[in-house]
């Protein structure tokens with residue numbers, strides 16, 4: 384049976400890559416709706432042509448309500464405020480969601496949690512398989528190296544990224560903090576300047592770079608006296624995220640209401 388997929392943010396960097404990823408996936412998944420902001424200059428455009436894939440007959444529309452009856456699962460990579468409005472609409476119409484947007488406030492996250500009591504939602508700060516494997520490696524490294532190391536998270540992204548540190552860097556910090564029984568809100572240090580004093584071992588530092596067209600680099604350093612371990616992931620194409628999000632959509636179809644993540648999709652939660 385065909386699973387009908389809609390994309391919000393269809394003309395964005397991730398939106399266009401998702402259109403391509405769905406076309407490449409073939410099989411049961413079919414793009415049936417492409418949604419953009421009401422004031423977007425792309426309304427009416429053929430979404431396949433927009434993604435450089437040739438015509439697919441799915442025009443870009445300016446409101447989810449116009450197409451929501453033609454969607455089983457909505458994939459959303461937009462902006463936090465847009466995602467929160469979309470999630471409420473999807474919960475009302477019982478449309479499952481894959482959420483890739485990052486940068487939510489705790490209040491916005493609470494709205495997503497609330498919607499997940501009515502529909503299945505898969506939300507991840509990073510949908511790449513490699514990054515999700517890294518989360519497991521980070522958990523293991525933190526448990527083995529324990530309180531004998533200083534831990535720093537470094538991330539670099541393209542100049543257009545609007546939130547910092549990246550959602551992935553924060554997730555990496557969360558994994559490490561949880562493994563060590565620390566509260567990230569209390570131990571995170573976001574950047575340093577001036578007379579900072581010596582480093583406290585309990586802290587987890589974050590460093591952010593924004594430059595050029597970097598798709599997404601992350602390194603977590605575990606540094607002791609005499610040796611250090613570095614776990615690095617480098618994304619060279621947005622297709623790594625798009626392929627993961629499409630895989631999540633296929634996995635989500637028919638699931639009970641609830642909040643899932645990419646670890647669930649890949650079966651990695653069972654390893655813990």
Ligand code: NAD
Pocket residue numbers: 391392393394395396397398418419420421423460461462463465482483484485486507508509510511624
């Ligand atoms: P982008 O700015 O290129 O695209 C966002 C698109 O959303 C734009 O085309 C914009 O017009 C559209 N949009 C905004 N409001 C809308 C609304 N109300 N309805 C419909 N469309 C709307 O950004 P991007 O690089 O594609 O990234 C989008 C988000 O995805 C960011 O939060 C980014 O951090 C996140 N991201 C997540 C992952 C992951 O794996 N989870 C990977 C890459 C990017």
